[in-house]
Amino acid sequence: MIIMNDTERIDTLIEALPYINIFQDNIIVLKYGGNAMVNDSLKESVMQDVLLMKSVGIKPVIVHGGGPFINNMLTDLNIETEFKKGLRVTDDAVMNVAEMVLSGQVNKDIVKHYNKIGGKAVGISGKDGNLIKVKKKYIEEHNNKGEIRQVDIGLVGEIETIDPALVTLLIDNDFVPVISPVAADMNGDTYNVNADYVAGEIAGAIGADKFILLTDTKGVCKDKDDESTLLAELTLAEVEKHIESGVISEGMIPKVECCSHALRKGVRQAHIVDGRLKHSLLLELFFDAGIGTMIIPHEGGRVL
Numbered sequence: 251m252i253i254m255n256d257t258e259r260i261d262t263l264i265e266a267l268p269y270i271n272i273f274q275d276n277i278i279v280l281k282y283g284g285n286a287m288v289n290d291s292l293k294e295s296v297m298q299d300v301l302l303m304k305s306v307g308i309k310p311v312i313v314h315g316g317g318p319f320i321n322n323m324l325t326d327l328n329i330e331t332e333f334k335k336g337l338r339v340t341d342d343a344v345m346n347v348a349e350m351v352l353s354g355q356v357n358k359d360i361v362k363h364y365n366k367i368g369g370k371a372v373g374i375s376g377k378d379g380n381l382i383k384v385k386k387k388y389i390e391e392h393n394n395k396g397e398i399r400q401v402d403i404g405l406v407g408e409i410e411t412i413d414p415a416l417v418t419l420l421i422d423n424d425f426v427p428v429i430s431p432v433a434a435d436m437n438g439d440t441y442n443v444n445a446d447y448v449a450g451e452i453a454g455a456i457g458a459d460k461f462i463l464l465t466d467t468k469g470v471c472k473d474k475d476d477e478s479t480l481l482a483e484l485t486l487a488e489v490e491k492h493i494e495s496g497v498i499s500e501g502m503i504p505k506v507e508c509c510s511h512a513l514r515k516g517v518r519q520a521h522i523v524d525g526r527l528k529h530s531l532l533l534e535l536f537f538d539a540g541i542g543t544m545i546i547p548h549e550g551g552r553v554l
């Protein structure tokens with residue numbers, strides 16, 4: 251633990267002051283996932299960070315994942331699971347488990363922890379209030395002749411429309427919405443949606459000021475195996491260049507893509523932040539140095 255003297259304590263508060271002022275009434279969408287969700291002490295620190303954000307006038311919205319919890323439940327039930335291009339192949343049995351885990355177990359656990367420390371969270375899924383409408387998603391794969399073919403991965407949804415009315419209603423009434431990535435299509439059938447994409451789309455649709463994605467890396471690195479090569483700031487053009495050159499690969503691709511999407515929809519800044527670090531949200535939001543990778547629309551597009 252770091253021991254601070256009184257002067258350092260005061261300096262810390264004073265350093266945070268301009269940020270507290272600037273973020274008044276800002277909507278900040280947080281994608282909550284990875285270790286920060288699995289580890290109890292990290293979970294507690296995220297809930298405290300969100301409560302502090304709310305207490306200083308920020309309007310937080312939480313979109314959560316829960317892949318590891320679905321894996322555990324599927325293992326307990328002896329149901330095999332498979333991913334294609336980072337997306338879970340979802341048949342009827344897997345969908346039932348995914349909905350039960352995401353909209354039940356995980357969603358209510360977050361609400362419980364946040365409310366326990368004095369907050370007012372409301373857990374909903376993409377189905378509630380027709381928040382998210384999806385269509386069936388296909389992925390593209392190359393066959394051995396090099397031809398592209400569409401692959402059916404079951405009940406995996408691609409977001410078509412967002413109706414943010416329910417989220418806005420909750421925010422305006424001082425609640426923190428906690429959203430699970432389960433949605434319905436036009437026929438009312440249930441689909442499993444990647445939580446990163448849900449978070450990015452919701453940030454865009456509700457006109458969020460910031461989008462923060464908690465993950466299990468320091469951020470985007472020039473060399474993914476060397477965290478000392480962290481890239482503190484990237485423009486949209488640089489993100490595209492790094493995907494093309496292979497600097498950004500695997501699980502980092504959906505993360506930067508949903509950040510890019512949110513920025514194109516008008517969100518001013520997106521951050522990929524290390525969820526393994528306690529209070530990483532506060533460090534990112536309220537202190538000059540910031541942490542993780544900040545993605546901005548273009549050069550000079552930096553705001554606080």
Ligand SMILES: Nc1ncnc2c1ncn2[C@@H]1O[C@H](COP(=O)(O)OP(=O)(O)O)[C@@H](O)[C@H]1O
Nearest residue numbers: 284465466469470471474497498499500501502
């Ligand atoms: N340029 C990069 N910087 C950091 N990580 C990268 C990069 N390119 C690929 N990755 C990979 O992306 C992974 C993060 O994605 P993922 O495992 O899906 O995260 P999470 O478990 O938080 O959802 C990292 O573990 C890393 O191996």
Ligand SMILES: CC(=O)N[C@@H](CCC(=O)OP(=O)(O)O)C(=O)O
Nearest residue numbers: 283315316317337338443444445
């Ligand atoms: C289609 C698809 O892959 N859906 C995800 C939904 C949960 C999620 O995205 O959780 P994380 O953020 O923890 O990865 C899944 O079934 O795992």
